[in-house]
Amino acid sequence: xxxxxxxxxxxxxxxxxxxxxxxxxxxxxxxxxxxxxxxxxxxxxxxxxxxxxxxxxxxxxxxxxxxxxxxxxxxxxxxxxxxxxxxxxxxxxxxxxxxxxxxxxxxxxxxxxxxxxxxxxxxxxxxxxxxxxxxxxxxxxxxxxxxxxxxxxxxxxxxxxxxxxxxxxxxxxxxxxxxxxxxxxxxxxxxxxxxxxxxxxxxxxxxxxxxxxxxxxxxxxxxxxxxxxxxxxxxxxxxxxxxxxxxxxxxxxxxxxxxxxxxxxxxxxxxxxxxxxxxxxxxxxxxxxxxxxxxxxxxxxxxxxxxxxxxxxxxxxxxxxxxxxxxxxxxxxxxxxxxxxxxxxxxxxxxxxxxxxxxxxxxxxxxxxxxxxxxxxxxxxxxxxxxxxxxxxxxx
Amino acid sequence: xxxxxxxxxxxxxxxxxxxxxxxxxxxxxxxxxxxxxxxxxxxxxxxxxxxxxxxxxxxxxxxxxxxxxxxxxxxxxxxxxxxxxxxxxxxxxxxxxxxxxxxxxxxxxxxxxxxxxxxxxxxxxxxxxxxxxxxxxxxxxxxxxxxxxxxxxxxxxxxxxxxxxxxxxxxxxxxxxxxxxxxxxxxxxxxxxxxxxxxxxxxxxxxxxxxxxxxxxxxxxxxxxxxxxxxxxxxxxxxxxxxxxxxxxxxxxxxxxxxxxxxxxxxxxxxxxxxxxxxxxxxxxxxxxxxxxxxxxxxxxxxxxxxxxxxxxxxxxxxxxxxxxxxxxxxxxxxxxxxxxxxxxxxxxxxxxxxxxxxxxxxxxxxxxxxxxxxxxxxxxxxxxxx
Numbered sequence: 052x053x054x055x056x057x058x059x060x061x062x063x064x065x066x067x068x069x070x071x072x073x074x075x076x077x078x079x080x081x082x083x084x085x086x087x088x089x090x091x092x093x094x095x096x097x098x099x100x101x102x103x104x105x106x107x108x109x110x111x112x113x114x115x116x117x118x119x120x121x122x123x124x125x126x127x128x129x130x131x132x133x134x135x136x137x138x139x140x141x142x143x144x145x146x147x148x149x150x151x152x153x154x155x156x157x158x159x160x161x162x163x164x165x166x167x168x169x170x171x172x173x174x175x176x177x178x179x180x181x182x183x184x185x186x187x188x189x190x191x192x193x194x195x196x197x198x199x200x201x202x203x204x205x206x207x208x209x210x211x212x213x214x215x216x217x218x219x220x221x222x223x224x225x226x227x228x229x230x231x232x233x234x235x236x237x238x239x240x241x242x243x244x245x246x247x248x249x250x251x252x253x254x255x256x257x258x259x260x261x262x263x264x265x266x267x268x269x270x271x272x273x274x275x276x277x278x279x280x281x282x283x284x285x286x287x288x289x290x291x292x293x294x295x296x297x298x299x300x301x302x303x304x305x306x307x308x309x310x311x312x313x314x315x316x317x318x319x320x321x322x323x324x325x326x327x328x329x330x331x332x333x334x335x336x337x338x339x340x341x342x343x344x345x346x347x348x349x350x351x352x353x354x355x356x357x358x359x360x361x362x363x364x365x366x367x368x369x370x371x372x373x374x375x376x377x378x379x380x381x382x383x384x385x386x387x388x389x390x391x392x393x394x395x396x397x398x399x400x401x402x403x404x405x406x407x408x409x410x411x412x413x414x415x416x417x418x419x420x421x422x423x424x425x426x427x428x429x430x431x432x433x434x435x436x437x438x439x440x441x442x443x444x445x446x447x
Numbered sequence: 448x449x450x451x452x453x454x455x456x457x458x459x460x461x462x463x464x465x466x467x468x469x470x471x472x473x474x475x476x477x478x479x480x481x482x483x484x485x486x487x488x489x490x491x492x493x494x495x496x497x498x499x500x501x502x503x504x505x506x507x508x509x510x511x512x513x514x515x516x517x518x519x520x521x522x523x524x525x526x527x528x529x530x531x532x533x534x535x536x537x538x539x540x541x542x543x544x545x546x547x548x549x550x551x552x553x554x555x556x557x558x559x560x561x562x563x564x565x566x567x568x569x570x571x572x573x574x575x576x577x578x579x580x581x582x583x584x585x586x587x588x589x590x591x592x593x594x595x596x597x598x599x600x601x602x603x604x605x606x607x608x609x610x611x612x613x614x615x616x617x618x619x620x621x622x623x624x625x626x627x628x629x630x631x632x633x634x635x636x637x638x639x640x641x642x643x644x645x646x647x648x649x650x651x652x653x654x655x656x657x658x659x660x661x662x663x664x665x666x667x668x669x670x671x672x673x674x675x676x677x678x679x680x681x682x683x684x685x686x687x688x689x690x691x692x693x694x695x696x697x698x699x700x701x702x703x704x705x706x707x708x709x710x711x712x713x714x715x716x717x718x719x720x721x722x723x724x725x726x727x728x729x730x731x732x733x734x735x736x737x738x739x740x741x742x743x744x745x746x747x748x749x750x751x752x753x754x755x756x757x758x759x760x761x762x763x764x765x766x767x768x769x770x771x772x773x774x775x776x777x778x779x780x781x782x783x784x785x786x787x788x789x790x791x792x793x794x795x796x797x798x799x800x801x802x803x804x805x806x807x808x809x810x811x812x813x814x815x816x817x818x819x820x821x822x823x824x825x826x827x828x829x830x831x832x833x834x
Contacts, residue, residue, distance in 0.1 A: 291466050291468075293466075293468070294468075316468060316470060329468070331468060331470050331472065332472060333468075333470045333472075333475075362470075364472070364475050364476075364479075366472055366476065366787075369787065372479065374470070374475045374478070375475065375478040375479045375481075375482045376470075376471075376474055376475045376478040377469065406469065409482065410478050410481070410482075412491065412811050412813070412818060412820070413474050413477070413478055413481075413809070413811055413820075414469060414474075415811070415813045415814075416471070416474060416811035416812055416813045416818070417468075417469055417470055417471035417474045417475075418467040418468075418469055418813070419467050419813070420812050420813060420814075420815055421467075421815075422813075422814055423466075423467045424465070424466070425466075433469075435469065437466060438466075
């Protein structure tokens with residue numbers, strides 16, 4: 052509703068306003084060029100670019116003895132009423148000149164061009180008459196499109212204030228360079244062109260990164276809710292969709308996790324011709340370690356891990372013992388999780404499993420008369436490639 | 448995401464119905480004890496395809512080398528059960544394929560009227576027809592109660608140096624003229640076989656009810672060798688005697704078979720004096736197993752054993768393998784050890800190199816093929832199988 056209203060009002064008064072670009076020309080340190088030479092070159096550049104890039108207003112060219120830093124150029128451009136700048140610096144002398152051109156968009160806080168080219172053809176100041184600056188014009192052509200402005204009277208595009216409230220020290224990226232840093236009072240702001248959609252990400256060590264998408268029409272304050280994830284969690288799962296399991300997870304910095312739990316075949320799902328429920332006195336004790344390879348704020352988050360397990364047989368009337376058929380194994384974990392809510396996720400893991408066994412023939416027979424799909428057997432081991440796990444993960 | 452949940456759950460559950468669970472309690476329990484046993488190398492033998500898939504309880508009885516020479520896994524018997532009938536096939540390894548192939552003695556069904564006994568050792572089919580089907584070293588087959596036909600073929604490989612089952616027509620068990628056992632008017636209720644330390648023969652023991660004297664029973668023992676029944680051994684008593692104090696005066700039809708053992712104490716162990724007889728059967732009225740022992744023809748005692756007995760071992764201990772659990776008892780019925788056996792089937796006891804061993808067969812079925820492992824453990828180490 053608000054977005055539609057903003058769009059509607061923008062369409063009613065929209066005008067296209069050209070961008071204003073400050074030209075700044077200066078010799079590079081140790082260059083043989085003088086300030087006077089720089090002024091001549093600036094005028095040549097200004098004239099040619101006005102012809103080659105007519106949809107940009109090139110603000111009064113400036114020239115100096117030295118090349119200022121980027122922050123200084125930003126200030127000079129803003130003082131000159133420009134929303135962007137282009138800096139040209141000359142190296143060497145007239146006979147062996149090289150130029151470096153950098154262009155920067157103050158609205159997007161982004162560098163849009165950076166090129167270096169030789170100018171051996173100059174030879175002397177008189178050679179400037181043959182200079183077309185076509186490579187420079189090509190480098191910035193289309194990089195400064197005209198803006199839709201609600202206030203055409205000033206001839207300058209209106210910028211609106213985007214205020215971001217977040218935890219002190221947070222870094223906001225996606226709103227141009229440099230990244231915005233939240234100050235000690237928990238706020239930061241940046242002037243931005245209106246009538247645009249922005250997508251920015253707020254990060255702070257120890258907190259879940261937050262991705263935010265907004266449409267900016269007028270001055271606006273955005274509060275970013277950052278949460279510090281719990282260092283532990285609980286999981287319920289079904290191994291191969293049939294054996295229920297339970298795990299306790301511990302999370303370390305850098306998205307590393309360790310899990311300890313069990314999965315049991317004592318009460319599971321069989322869903323075959325012999326029955327619906329599973330009743331096998333086997334429980335696996337499992338320890339897993341792994342790491343996430345996707346950021347926490349991605350919808351689908353992928354992770355890798357390695358797990359080890361021991362198999363306990365707990366037949367009625369006997370004490371639990373290691374299953375001598377295959378006492379232990381290791382498994383690779385290729386997992387993906389997707390959120391159900393802020394704290395809950397569903398996950399799927401492909402878990403190719405390696406069983407240690409001294410009786411591979413007996414383990415093979417335990418799988419039935421048919422050749423079980425996905426299994427391979429060696430002299431003292433067995434491999435199950437079609438093992439998987441689905442589950443529910445809760446992290447307070 | 449929530450909309451996808453039902454579909455994802457359906458796919459996952461469908462997958463679960465296709466994937467087998469890598470576990471079988473019987474195999475795991477068998478593995479627990481097998482890991483403590485020895486296995487001759489190579490003892491894994493494979494039966495060629497074409498076995499009766501409707502049968503169950505497959506057991507491989509390897510052939511026995513003479514004079515305590517151990518087992519020959521290149522030949523033997525495969526027994527199975529189908530519809531309460533034992534099927535027996537003589538098998539030997541085909542040199543080209545390396546698989547066991549059936550030959551000679553083909554799937555001869557042997558009726559077993561008592562479902563409580565899985566082992567094919569001795570049961571009567573009608574009065575006067577003593578039967579001992581014993582596959583470990585010798586076999587004496589049954590009289591078909593329906594047709595009256597006698598299955599007593601001589602089975603063996605004359606080119607091999609191994610003992611092989613024989614049952615010549617001149618050594619039929621009911622040949623009273625030759626063997627004086629059993630009397631024509633008797634019903635054999637139980638039989639067992641024990642190994643002889645010399646390895647040249649086994650000893651078979653019978654308990655038979657005297658039909659003409661209700662409540663009177665006979666105990667007889669004979670040597671078994673490659674030629675069939677041999678000399679009468681350590682006869683308990685030449686005539687029947689009264690055991691009616693604990694055995695039925697007239698055996699009911701439900702008591703068609705019992706486990707019978709006779710400890711003749713070949714090793715002259717002072718702790719096993721005097722010789723003792725054991726009888727154990729499934730009591731339909733109480734729904735459980737009972738066991739009696741007697742040292743002479745008068746006194747008897749009921750032992751605290753409520754599981755099926757399968758063997759009297761050379762140590763004088765009694766072994767039960769009922770329901771995949773091994774139980775070892777002393778001669779007074781005291782429980783010495785309990786251990787898992789799972790799918791390990793007790794074959795019997797043999798002396799190899801002068802030492803008694805208990806042999807077990809393990810059947811593995813995969814890739815639509817029967818595979819057998821044969822494990823053994825020294826008889827006096829059986830108690831170490833305790834988990």
